[in-house]
Amino acid sequence: MDSFELNKIMGAILGTCLVLLVTNFTAGAIFAPKAPEKPGYEIAVKSSEGEAAKGGAPAAAEPIEKLLQTASAEKGATAAKKCAACHTFEKGGPNRVGPNLWGIVDRDRASEAGFNYSAAMKAKSGKWTYDELNKFLTNPKGYIAGTAMGFAGLPKDSERADVIAYLRSLADKPAPLPTAAK
Incomplete structure (x- = not known):
């Protein structure tokens, strides 16, 4: 290979580098x-700090006494299937991740x-x-801060009333139904 061939190869390599450099500058322009003003992504999270600071769950739209008048235990049994992963419902049933819920209404807390x-x-x-029960089922961690129950709660008033009627x-x-306040 003579020096002329070597010069052509080196010229081709340098020319290619020059084309790449110009293309890079042009693409950059x-x-x-x-650059974002604040690095990272903002994740929208439903705030429960205010609820926990107040020491309870937010007030329900309607009192539970009124909701229980039209509640359906059958619908509550269907809705309570969400709870069946952690709780049992039959009399004398075993405890699972959560306690057995037979006879929960008017039972002392933490007594199973x-x-x-x-x-x-x-x-x-x-x-x-x-x-x-209504306050707890609305937001368990908001009502009893530090509870081990990992369930987010039942935000819908009618569904909560149905579950309580089932319980x-x-x-x-x-237990006798409470009388609705007028």
């Missing part, structure tokens, strides 16, 4: 990226034998009244 409740649930005294039916002697 045409497609200049804009053989179930290890979270410290937050043990600290919250009282009974599971209709109103307490009421799970007893040898169901």
Whole structure:
């Protein structure tokens, strides 16, 4: 190979590099990226800080006493299938991730034998009244901060009332329905 052939090869390589360099500058000028004002992505999250700071769930649109007057235990049984992954409903049924829910209405909180409740649930005294169940099922972590229950809640008033009516039916002697305030 003579020097003339070597010069042609080197010229072709340098010419290609020059074309690539010019193309890169041109593409950079045409497609200049804009740097964001704030790096990263904003993720929209439903805020529950205000609810937790108040110590409870947001007030329901209608009182549970009024909702229970038209609630359906049959619809509640269907809606409660969401709960069946963690809870059992039959009398004397075993505890799972959550306690057995037979006779839950008017039962003391954290009282199911053989179930290890979270410290937050043990600290919250009282009974599971209709109103307490309504508040808890709306937003469990918002109502009892620190509860181990990982369920997001039932935001729909009618669905919550149906589930509570179903839970009421799970007893040898169901608790009387509360009277609706007028």
